[in-house]
Amino acid sequence: MAMLLSACSEQAEAPVETDPPPLATMAPSAAPSASPTPIVPAFTAPLTGKGVQGPIDARPYLVMINNHPKARPQSGLGSADLLYEVLAEGEVTRILAVFQSQPLTGAIGPVRSIRPYFIDLAKSQDAIMIHAGGSPDGYAQLSKEKLNHLDEITNAGSYFWRDKSRKAPHNLYTNLEKLAAGIDRKGFETSQQGTVRSYPFIQGDSAQPAGxxxxxxxxxxxxxxxxxxxxxxxxxxxxxxxxxxxxxxxxxxxxxxxxxxxxxxEAPHRVLDDAxxxxxxxxxxxxxxxxxxxxxxxxxxxxxxxxxxxxxxxxxxxxxxxxxxxxxxxxxxxxxxxxxxxxx
The missing domain is CATH 3.50.90.10 (YerB-like)
Incomplete structure (x- = not known):
């Protein structure tokens, strides 16, 4: 997990600024100089496209975040690389936060339970899943496929804590340090195997989108x-x-x-039970x-x-x-x- 913590703490190198040449050295008839070519970082984070100081192949964490009104405001969402929002039970949504490259020293949460389609999104990123409980189908899939996950209820309670200022189940938190310790204790693979998941990113701040x-x-x-x-x-x-x-x-x-x-x-949704x-x-x-x-x-x-x-x-x-x-x-x-x- 040292690779993940290192990746989370690294910042993009700032371009070196240079002073313009003295006016006396510029010919009066010289044409205006062209805009400087944007500096493209040598390495970029796979899921954000932002510059980093070295290659990142760490498996991300996908954390199930409670989005009930009593759970807001949540902690850590601004430091995630990606956010997914999707319906859970009834009319309530859940936010799935993917952490891989950005620094974060504070809390993450409140953490909630897992579902099979949350597992699907985690597998799509080769992510280690972080949750507290799950649906029967979710637990069955985790067990059958032997997927890497930290669950506050069944296998990793010491890597989470409850905040007394809020009522359960809207008060369960973790952080990157505790997650790294739990993953190390479990012996999970921390590097992505094969091709690192990434997206194409637009280069150059002046580029304008279509639409x-x-x-x-x-x-x-x-x-x-x-x-x-x-x-x-x-x-x-x-x-x-x-x-x-x-x-x-x-x-x-x-x-x-x-x-x-x-x-x-939009994606096909189907209600499975009375819950x-x-x-x-x-x-x-x-x-x-x-x-x-x-x-x-x-x-x-x-x-x-x-x-x-x-x-x-x-x-x-x-x-x-x-x-x-x-x-x-x-x-x-x-x-x-x-x-x-x-x-x-």
């Missing part, structure tokens, strides 16, 4: 009383996240969550909308195999992401994007 203007977007998963919104901040060149029109913040630093890329995709547990098909692909730098365009999401992450395609070409954090919002295909997504 139509879209500075606001609102997503309703099921309940009209629960709305996720993003508002584009042109200064930061990021989409700021809101829940029910209130800023969604990270408890660790009080900062509002923001995304450099927002993906809203509202679901099956979500994340293998077949389908329609999606990609929001970047105040623009929106329709794309297709696809997965080539169970160990390949969700990818976005514009025709035959994989759509590139802007470096930074990406949010994937997964909604039911019925009624789908036409009813559940509003933007403009």
């Amino acid at each position: 139509s203007a879209a500075t606001t977007l609102d997503v309703t998963f099921l309940l009209k009383s629960y709305k996720v919104s993003y508002r584009y901040d042109s200064g930061a060149q990021r989409f700021m996240r809101f829940i029910n029109d209130e800023p969604h913040t990270d408890l660790n630093d009080g900062k509002q969550l923001a995304a450099d890329n927002v993906v809203v995709l 509202g547990r679901r099956s979500v098909d994340l293998s077949e692909g389908g329609k999606a909308m990609l929001f970047q730098r105040g623009k929106a365009r329709e794309v297709q999401w696809k997965r080539s195999a169970v160990d390949d992450p969700i990818r976005l395609y514009d025709g035959a070409t994989e759509a590139a992401l802007y470096p930074g954090q990406t949010h994937f919002l997964i909604i039911p295909d019925k009624p789908g994007l036409g009813e559940r997504l509003q933007f403009g």
